Amino acid sequence: MNFLAIVGRVFLAFVQQVGRFAIFTGRSVGHMVRPPFFPRLIARQMVEIGYYSLPVVGLTTFFSGMVLALQTHVGFARFSAEGAVATVVVISITRELGPVLAGLMVAGRIGAAMAAEIGTMRVTEQIDALTTLSTNPFKYLVAPRLIAGVTMLPVLVLVGDIIGVFGGYLIGTTKLGFNPAIYIERTVEFLEVTDVVSGLVKAAVFGFVIALMGCYHGYYSRGGAQGVGAATTNAVVSASILILILNYVVTELFFAQ
Amino acid sequence: MTPRQDSAVPKLRLRGVTKRFGANVVLDGIDLDVAAGESLVVIGGSGSGKSVLLKCILGLLRPDAGSIAIDGEETVGLTGRARDRVNAHIGMLFQGAALFDSLQVWENVAFGLIQGRRARRPEARARAMECLDQVGLHPRVADLVPAELSGGMQKRVGLARAIAARPDVVFFDEPTTGLDPIMADVINDLIVATTKDLGATALSITHDMASATKIGDRIAMLYKGRLIWVGPAKAVFDSGDGYVDQFVHGRADGPITEEAEAEA
Numbered sequence A: 001m002n003f004l005a006i007v008g009r010v011f012l013a014f015v016q017q018v019g020r021f022a023i024f025t026g027r028s029v030g031h032m033v034r035p036p037f038f039p040r041l042i043a044r045q046m047v048e049i050g051y052y053s054l055p056v057v058g059l060t061t062f063f064s065g066m067v068l069a070l071q072t073h074v075g076f077a078r079f080s081a082e083g084a085v086a087t088v089v090v091i092s093i094t095r096e097l098g099p100v101l102a103g104l105m106v107a108g109r110i111g112a113a114m115a116a117e118i119g120t121m122r123v124t125e126q127i128d129a130l131t132t133l134s135t136n137p138f139k140y141l142v143a144p145r146l147i148a149g150v151t152m153l154p155v156l157v158l159v160g161d162i163i164g165v166f167g168g169y170l171i172g173t174t175k176l177g178f179n180p181a182i183y184i185e186r187t188v189e190f191l192e193v194t195d196v197v198s199g200l201v202k203a204a205v206f207g208f209v210i211a212l213m214g215c216y217h218g219y220y221s222r223g224g225a226q227g228v229g230a231a232t233t234n235a236v237v238s239a240s241i242l243i244l245i246l247n248y249v250v251t252e253l254f255f256a257q
Numbered sequence B: 001m002t003p004r005q006d007s008a009v010p011k012l013r014l015r016g017v018t019k020r021f022g023a024n025v026v027l028d029g030i031d032l033d034v035a036a037g038e039s040l041v042v043i044g045g046s047g048s049g050k051s052v053l054l055k056c057i058l059g060l061l062r063p064d065a066g067s068i069a070i071d072g073e074e075t076v077g078l079t080g081r082a083r084d085r086v087n088a089h090i091g092m093l094f095q096g097a098a099l100f101d102s103l104q105v106w107e108n109v110a111f112g113l114i115q116g117r118r119a120r121r122p123e124a125r126a127r128a129m130e131c132l133d134q135v136g137l138h139p140r141v142a143d144l145v146p147a148e149l150s151g152g153m154q155k156r157v158g159l160a161r162a163i164a165a166r167p168d169v170v171f172f173d174e175p176t177t178g179l180d181p182i183m184a185d186v187i188n189d190l191i192v193a194t195t196k197d198l199g200a201t202a203l204s205i206t207h208d209m210a211s212a213t214k215i216g217d218r219i220a221m222l223y224k225g226r227l228i229w230v231g232p233a234k235a236v237f238d239s240g241d242g243y244v245d246q247f248v249h250g251r252a253d254g255p256i257t258e259e260a261e262a263e264a
């Protein structure tokens, strides 16, 4: 085949994918913000995302807080600035580590589960059945997941922030010889509202992206169990990459001079 | 909207319905009329496009060309509320039953009433129990989830869900596939009984000839994207058409060859 024809075909396929994704996103957001809502379905997703992800997110941020305290101490000791450990720990966690770690962990847990569930519904014709029973799959399946993702990720991250800071506090006071009262004072003293808020905004964005990727890849999966498996992988990988990219973008938007 | 009683207007009228996926032409100009109250069965080999035909009528797939009228109203291209209004008159039994596995059996049956028609749960449950009884399921099944049911029971629940909203058109996609012959016959009997009870028009697709002759008034054969034969169910075994003969008698040699299937 002609080389240009191949390039053209690949390009057209790419444009088609982008278009399909844009339309999916638009319809999803439309159903997410417009009534009717399904309170039961939203509540179920919120419990799934918020409550059942707590252990994973708690553990990750806890150990990250601990290791952050240790490493910062080593680094800052080299120019006699050990006193800054508490401040560095809390800023790093609220701005970066909390949202990114929680986002990646939830992408693995929830993004995969959403893609698998919706993908299975697709290949077993349950989504077709929804439509024939006069129920819009965007309203019934996608919107509750997006709403739960956007609202619960910030809550998870807030809890994760606190646990992470506590991890740093434990190391700081037991291993690095900080006075507990001084460590806490240092933690709070230089912390700004935007440090926490920017982290929570990131969390909301990540929650949206995780749910969107899970739903999108599930919705368009085909070809039986293998197709659902591929959808699951794609959902997790694409959500993870987007989280890292959007983390940079949101940081720029918040703190650009 | 009440369905028109005018007998001149067929319940279902397809003209030139064409659907292709890339270079694969699955439906190539389907013309079909189904009269109100009639039961028509479309037969054809696996992959001949039977499910695609049903999905086009239901609006799950959009045909590339042609017209599909239900009660004389053109439905191709309808979306949103307009499509829901049409689908409210239609019941569908999917090939694998397609029950919602996160919901209990009765919630599955009542789904169209609760979500689609905003019925209150107690009333919807009462109607669901009625439908479960009609398909021969014990009331205790109502509170189970689909994963706890056998294939035959799932088909029954799927049938109960299809008739719950008292549709006037019912579609059956391979209702007996994957069932043992006795259970298949039970399902056939239930299909005949429930559609008669509703006074509904039925369009079924199958490759099971026992099923086709039992539930169909008329039979049409789909081959290479076209309906190559349409006639009374009784006539299907001596149609005089080579393709139909080979299919209904399940012979390996005849005009339908594996190459023809592969190229279709």
Ligand SMILES: Nc1ncnc2c1ncn2[C@@H]1O[C@H](COP(=O)(O)OP(=O)(O)O)[C@@H](O)[C@H]1O
Pocket: B021, B024, B026, B044, B045, B046, B047, B048, B049, B050, B051, B052, B053
């Ligand atoms: N969504 C789709 N995308 C691409 N090809 C499809 C799609 N659905 C069905 N097909 C193709 O259409 C043909 C007919 O499929 P189908 O109607 O499911 O057959 P059957 O008669 O067994 O029900 C098959 O070749 C199948 O690969």
Ligand SMILES: [Mg+2]
Pocket: B050, B051, B052, B095, B173, B174
């Ligand atoms: Mg089929």
